[in-house]
Amino acid sequence: MKTVIIGAGNAGKNLVGKLCEMGHDVVVIDKDAGVLDELAQHHDVMTLVGHGADPTILENDIIGNIDLLAAVTNNDEVNFLACCWAKTAGAGHTIARLSDTKFLHSSLVDTEKLGVDRPMVHKGECAKEIFDVLYMPGTLEVTSLLDGKIAAIGLKLPDNTPLIGKSLKEFRADKWFGKVRFIGLVKQGKLTIPDGDSCPEPGDEIYIVLPAGETHQFLDWIRGGRRKAFKKVVIAGGGELGLQLAGLLEETSMETVLIDRHRGRAEDVSQTLKKCLVINADAAEATTLIELGIGSDTAFAAVTGDDEMNIVCCIQAKQLGADFTMARIDRSEYVPILDNLKLVDRVVSPNISLGKAILQYVRGEIVEGVGLFHHIIGEIQEVVIKAGSRRVGATISELKLPPNSIVAAVQRGEQAFVPTGDFMLNQGDRLAIYCLPETAEKINSAF
Incomplete structure (x- = not known):
């Protein structure tokens, strides 16, 4: 399959890695020759230096017939134009990464007529993933399946879970047998699909699939009791991701605070949100977090566009007593390092949503x-x-x-x-x- 990727930023790099692993014929277009050279050193790809919105770039002989074009630059307009030119050139399928929902909500915009088969507002999906984890304390991650009717949940097993001391086939006597399926078990860093002889132990990470409406009851059972909900959520970053996350949290009883160091953005966000407290300050400064009274009932989510800033903010919040920290990380190479060093409780990447669209x-x-x-x-x-x-x-x-x-x-x-x-x-x-x-x-x- 011939795949063209417009944009060699973090989103583009992640897609290149996945597609090359699958043996696809990949061409990457970006205006930064240095970034393309570095990418070509690590992956078997063809590269072209050029602007994604330039229609003549798609006429290059090395491109040929396009099966799939993914426009994933940081500029929504460029992504729209790239898909438009690609569709005119006969591309089989086009995907446009969008950071702003305004294009989807306007009656004047017909994405299909503009040549976009799949518009991806990836930060919206990412906000929902973060919200689901915050709404279900103690989970590592929550993924919705089959039109939201099924949930896939990952969690670390506590010492008092009823699963300890028995194999999964002995689990059949329990009331939950038939309602859930164990699909993944991580022991000492090794992932397997468990069978009836698998014996979970405290500290193992287990992944379970079950009807979405029964997740809270099952979590109470598997954790040996109800986990206290967060009273407060502090969000660092008032960009599109932070704004959408705050909007979701406003529909709950959790107190929500959003911090943004840019005065203009903080003012814009405060006018959009209804209940969330918006503060113009630096979330990396300890005094900012101390004044907010971060404690054991607080979850902290750093979702700025700066990976390093998000890591620092989470470390700061943890030292001040935050019960749970989450960091948005765009650079995939950071994820295993953060997991191994346990610097944050949970890492989330908006690029996962793009990967879903490509793989589908x-x-x-x-x-x-x-x-x-x-x-x-x-x-x-x-x-x-x-x-x-x-x-x-x-x-x-x-x-x-x-x-x-x-x-x-x-x-x-x-x-x-x-x-x-x-x-x-x-x-x-x-x-x-x-x-x-x-x-x-x-x-x-x-x-």
């Missing part, structure tokens, strides 16, 4: 959605049973999925649930299948 397209027409995690590798593919599929009438156990993959949940109509092996598939059913990287491209063959 390249995985094939039967894949209607892709879920990605921040803390573990692998993906969840949402596969639809289409008319004429050889799997209509087959049971889950007859699918013969490749190794290192598991059916996590099924959606039939408006209902979504964890299926048993004898569940028979119908046309239109959607399956959520978790798979490790080495298996991801083989799922299609099972259908």
